[in-house]
Amino acid sequence: AQSVTQLDSQVPVFEEAPVELRCNYSSSVSVYLFWYVQYPNQGLQLLLKYLSGSTLVESINGFEAEFNKSQTSFHLRKPSVHISDTAEYFCAVSEGGQAGTALIFGKGTTLSVSS
Amino acid sequence: DTAVSQTPKYLVTQMGNDKSIKCEQNLGHDTMYWYKQDSKKFLKIMFSYNNKELIINETVPNRFSPKSPDKAHLNLHINSLELGDSAVYFCASSQAANTEAFFGQGTRLTVV
Numbered sequence: 001a002q003s004v005t006q007l008d009s010q011v012p013v014f015e016e017a018p019v020e021l022r023c024n025y026s027s028s029v030s031v032y033l034f035w036y037v038q039y040p041n042q043g044l045q046l047l048l049k050y051l052s053g054s055t056l057v058e059s060i061n062g063f064e065a066e067f068n069k070s071q072t073s074f075h076l077r078k079p080s081v082h083i084s085d086t087a088e089y090f091c092a093v094s095e096g097g098q099a100g101t102a103l104i105f106g107k108g109t110t111l112s113v114s115s
Numbered sequence: 116d117t118a119v120s121q122t123p124k125y126l127v128t129q130m131g132n133d134k135s136i137k138c139e140q141n142l143g144h145d146t147m148y149w150y151k152q153d154s155k156k157f158l159k160i161m162f163s164y165n166n167k168e169l170i171i172n173e174t175v176p177n178r179f180s181p182k183s184p185d186k187a188h189l190n191l192h193i194n195s196l197e198l199g200d201s202a203v204y205f206c207a208s209s210q211a212a213n214t215e216a217f218f219g220q221g222t223r224l225t226v227v
Contacts, residue, residue, distance in 0.1 A: 032214065036218075038156075042220060042221075043119075043205060043219055043220045043221050044205070044218040045218070046217075049215050051214070088156055094214070101171075102148055102160045102163045102171055103160070103216055104160070105150075105158040105159075107155070107156070107157050108156045108157070108158075
C-alpha cells in the first residue's frame with residue numbers, strides 16, 4: 001500500500017527567503033507524484049506533477065520538485081517566496097499505470113510567509 | 116466555465132438528517148472521486164467511480180452512498196448525519212484512474 005509522509009507540518013519563512021517542503025513516499029510499484037496547493041477556503045490546485053521523464057519538474061510560479069527514486073522523495077522547493085505563497089501544500093502519490101487507484105495525500109504542510 | 120462544480124458550498128444541518136451533495140464535471144473525464152478533509156486538513160479518499168462504475172469504496176460508514184447517474188456527475192448522499200461527519204467534502208475528477216485530479220471548491224458540512 002502506498003503512503004506519503006510530509007515531514008514538516010508547518011514551515012514559517014520570511015519573504016524572499018528560499019523554502020523546501022519535504023515529501024517522502026512509500027510504494028512497492030512505480031509511482032506518479034504530485035504537489036497540490038490549497039488557499040484558504042478553496043479547493044486544491046495542481047502545482048506540479050511527475051509522471052515520467054525528467055526527474056526535475058517545474059511550475060509556472062517558480063516552484064520546482066525533484067523525484068529521487070533512491071530516497072523515495074519528492075521535495076518541493078522555491079528559491080524566493082512571496083507573501084502570496086502562504087497556503088497549505090499537499091504531496092500526493094498514485095500507483096503509476098494501475099487502474100482502480102486514487103491519489104493518496106500526505107497530511108499537508110502549512111507554509112506561512114511573513115514580511 | 117467551472118471545471119468541477121459542487122453544490123452546495125456550505126451545508127448546516129441537524130444530527131439525524133439526510134443530505135445530498137451534488138458534483139458535476141465538464142472536463143469529459145472518466146473517473147470521479149469523493150474526498151473528505153477533516154478539521155486537521157487531512158484528505159482521505161472515500162469513493163471513486165470510473166464510467167459510472169464504483170472502483171474504490173474505502174472504509175466509510177454505509178450511511179454514505181455515492182450515486183453516479185452518468186459519467187459527468189457523482190453525487191454523495193448521507194443518511195442519519197452525525198456530529199463526526201462535519202468536514203469539508205471535495206469532489207474531483209481525472210482522465211484516468213490515477214493521474215492528476217481536478218478538484219471542486221468543496222462543501223463545508225456542519226452537523227449541529
